[in-house]
Amino acid sequence: MMICRKASRAALGLVAVTLLLACCGGERGVQPHVTPPFPARLSAWRLFTGKPAGLHPNHGVVPYDLNTPLFSDYADKFRFVWMPPGTSAAYRPDGVFDFPVGTILSKTFAFRTEPNSPDRLIETRLLVHAKSGWVGLPYVWNRAETEATLDVAADPVPVRFVDDSGHEHSTNYIIPNSNQCKECHAQYKVMAPLGPKARNLNKTYAYADGAANELVFWTRIGYLKGSPDPSAAPRAAVWNDPSSGTLEARARTYLDLNCGTCHRPGGAAATSALYLDLASSSEENLGVCKPPVAAGRASGDLLFDVVPGRPEESILVRRMESTEPKVMMPEIARTLPHGEGIELVRAWIASLRGACVAAAPPGAHRQSVQADPHAARPGFGEPMRENMVAKLGP
Amino acid sequence: MNLSRTLKASSLLIGLGVAGLMLASIACGNHAGGIDLGVFRSRHKAASAADAEFTKHLQEQLILATPGAVIDLPEGRFHVDRVLSLTVDNVTLRGQGMDKTVLSFKGQTSGSAGLLVTANGFAVEDIGFEDMAGDGVKVNGATGVTFRRVRAEWTAGAKSSNGGYGLYPVQCKNVLIEDSVVKGAADAGIYVGQSRDIVVRRNRVEQNVAGIEIENSQHADVYENTATRNTGGILVFNIPDLPVKDGQYARVFRNQIYANNAANFGSPASMVSKVPPGTGLMIMATKHIEVFGNTIKDNRTGNMMLVSFYATEEPIHDAGYNPYESAIFVHDNAMSGGGTDPGTLKVKALALALGKPLPDILYDGIVDPQMKGASGGLAGDDRICIQNNVGATFLNFDAAGNYRHPDRSLEPHACAFAPLEAVSLPDTTPAPGGGASANGNE
Numbered sequence: 001m002m003i004c005r006k007a008s009r010a011a012l013g014l015v016a017v018t019l020l021l022a023c024c025g026g027e028r029g030v031q032p033h034v035t036p037p038f039p040a041r042l043s044a045w046r047l048f049t050g051k052p053a054g055l056h057p058n059h060g061v062v063p064y065d066l067n068t069p070l071f072s073d074y075a076d077k078f079r080f081v082w083m084p085p086g087t088s089a090a091y092r093p094d095g096v097f098d099f100p101v102g103t104i105l106s107k108t109f110a111f112r113t114e115p116n117s118p119d120r121l122i123e124t125r126l127l128v129h130a131k132s133g134w135v136g137l138p139y140v141w142n143r144a145e146t147e148a149t150l151d152v153a154a155d156p157v158p159v160r161f162v163d164d165s166g167h168e169h170s171t172n173y174i175i176p177n178s179n180q181c182k183e184c185h186a187q188y189k190v191m192a193p194l195g196p197k198a199r200n201l202n203k204t205y206a207y208a209d210g211a212a213n214e215l216v217f218w219t220r221i222g223y224l225k226g227s228p229d230p231s232a233a234p235r236a237a238v239w240n241d242p243s244s245g246t247l248e249a250r251a252r253t254y255l256d257l258n259c260g261t262c263h264r265p266g267g268a269a270a271t272s273a274l275y276l277d278l279a280s281s282s283e284e285n286l287g288v289c290k291p292p293v294a295a296g297r298a299s300g301d302l303l304f305d306v307v308p309g310r311p312e313e314s315i316l317v318r319r320m321e322s323t324e325p326k327v328m329m330p331e332i333a334r335t336l337p338h339g340e341g342i343e344l345v346r347a348w349i350a351s352l353r354g355a356c357v358a359a360a361p362p363g364a365h366r367q368s369v370q371a372d373p374h375a376a377r378p379g380f381g382e383p384m385r386e387n388m389v390a391k392l393g394p
Numbered sequence: 395m396n397l398s399r400t401l402k403a404s405s406l407l408i409g410l411g412v413a414g415l416m417l418a419s420i421a422c423g424n425h426a427g428g429i430d431l432g433v434f435r436s437r438h439k440a441a442s443a444a445d446a447e448f449t450k451h452l453q454e455q456l457i458l459a460t461p462g463a464v465i466d467l468p469e470g471r472f473h474v475d476r477v478l479s480l481t482v483d484n485v486t487l488r489g490q491g492m493d494k495t496v497l498s499f500k501g502q503t504s505g506s507a508g509l510l511v512t513a514n515g516f517a518v519e520d521i522g523f524e525d526m527a528g529d530g531v532k533v534n535g536a537t538g539v540t541f542r543r544v545r546a547e548w549t550a551g552a553k554s555s556n557g558g559y560g561l562y563p564v565q566c567k568n569v570l571i572e573d574s575v576v577k578g579a580a581d582a583g584i585y586v587g588q589s590r591d592i593v594v595r596r597n598r599v600e601q602n603v604a605g606i607e608i609e610n611s612q613h614a615d616v617y618e619n620t621a622t623r624n625t626g627g628i629l630v631f632n633i634p635d636l637p638v639k640d641g642q643y644a645r646v647f648r649n650q651i652y653a654n655n656a657a658n659f660g661s662p663a664s665m666v667s668k669v670p671p672g673t674g675l676m677i678m679a680t681k682h683i684e685v686f687g688n689t690i691k692d693n694r695t696g697n698m699m700l701v702s703f704y705a706t707e708e709p710i711h712d713a714g715y716n717p718y719e720s721a722i723f724v725h726d727n728a729m730s731g732g733g734t735d736p737g738t739l740k741v742k743a744l745a746l747a748l749g750k751p752l753p754d755i756l757y758d759g760i761v762d763p764q765m766k767g768a769s770g771g772l773a774g775d776d777r778i779c780i781q782n783n784v785g786a787t788f789l790n791f792d793a794a795g796n797y798r799h800p801d802r803s804l805e806p807h808a809c810a811f812a813p814l815e816a817v818s819l820p821d822t823t824p825a826p827g828g829g830a831s832a833n834g835n836e
Contacts, residue, residue, distance in 0.1 A: 273636055294558060
């Protein structure tokens, strides 16, 4: 995967750094900030050393990635974690780890403008565990890639790039503003990281000093306490690796990461009662035969979120395919459709069995509704074409 | 266009450095140039530089605001190409008038609303929001929401491509929407959903599918509004498949609800697409409702409908949902001129059988089996009480009995309930008393 290219470059730095850490106690180490004001420049955190665009990690800055990531317009992402010396995160089997105050999670978004060109850095998002809670800080890289500057409401950036398959794309890449961090990261209005959960980190990462399971590596360097052996920890499927899980497991994981951050209890989309996170889904919550609540025209004349066996009739697919602002899902974090992800979800819906029972849309024939004795009761909607005059009598 | 004022306010806030970020360094600096990748120029038509500047600074102000802040917007017309958002509690966003300070979202390139608020104690005043790609102003999960003299409008009129909701508080508490105007919403102009303690007053709603909709909410006062030229004027609904159910307790009074005869341009999947064109006031599947002092006229299907969820002909999968209506008191309204040209086949059929115009108040007669009294109808405190409505005729169209025994008699409904309590919001004068009329006893 292309993501590894720069990350492994970064990991090379890590080896040197961890060696240094052992000997020198982190002089000119990372500069954490746990209370406002937060630095206006990314360099002030000293997460990286050397040429800024190289993202060479400083002492204790550890690269990581996830089994299945959020799709962000095909951006390459470089993730790093840092914790204050002597602190560690507490393992949790389901949710995100319990990170100590001072933790910095750094995610840099970048694009390749040519198939083999270096990545061009666009933005670095820091998620900082401040004393008051987690804070999202979006830093935008300058053209020369010498510095990134805090910009809480950045303008979109026009980009043209090639994806891993060599396909060319162009778009106005949207850098989420710091409020939009919360749209995904807040649950019941409390900000938290999303990625670093056991199931997402239970994978092998090619560290420069050898490949290791991320849970094992974090434990080894003191960043994680209480983790069981990886074989006993949950492991999310890799959305595009059939050997990692069943079609359902991969599709559900994809939905969890791409939709379930808002579509979960307490999430931004909880008002819809459509839950797509792995933790809280039932068939109805997952949208199977669920009529939309507030989708309006975004439902595109379709009647249910997910129609078993019929991806083309499923609002879920339609909204993943769209790039219209009011139709597209997710609402933020992408401007392009993720063709490969859509194919996965389509295949999963196609594999589902069953049928949805509904009143037919205007002009169509009404399907029979027998299961619910009340449902066949007449109302005054358009769909019913019976001859009411005869029934009314004098 | 008075941008300098905005910039000044922004600088002030930033200078205070209070929002938790290191503000001085990001203040108003023109770092847009710094992120020009030079890869290629946007193929999207950019907003004018001044509009782009305005948008960026307004969003910065919304992010950097401190609790208690008032963000004043100057008079002028500003093109905003992306969703704005607010997460800071107790912020007021104030313009110079709903026709003087206008945020136009025409051609919006990102976001499913004009303004998205997830903060308590939010107020927006004297601003016009136009042509959003999706909803107008959505407020999600807040305690304390005020819309005052706000306009949300899709300027091309009633079009199915318009956004769904104009003013859209959902899962909120203490909601006040007053003296506002909404036009062109493809779902509901003013939509209050899954909320409690709500006052919607003195608004004007036109050319929406639903003018005002109170859905799955408790304790709402809807009064002195004008609803006209919508598909349906005012709706009080309780529907299934939502996390918050049990909508109940609403007073709908002293509203002008007339000539809501527009074609239904709602999405087929939306609940409001079931509303027949020509609906004045529709009460569906809810209870503890008091309707009084309204003038309801010239709505061509029916001035008023009292129905169960079965009227939608949708199946119900939600086990925790009660689809029936009960405990409704309709009194001292004036109704006229309705039912002349029913807007859906079934109601047309009714009209053919009964003759036009259809009566003013149409009741489906579907009764919760658990509430059925000796007469087969609702009994005691569960009844549908209807009295003293000037000019109003009535029909129980007996949907329960497959329309076999339509009944025009109001005799089974000659009853009254004690007036419902006025909704009281903090810092807001409650509605002047109305309640049951002097002769509201059985």
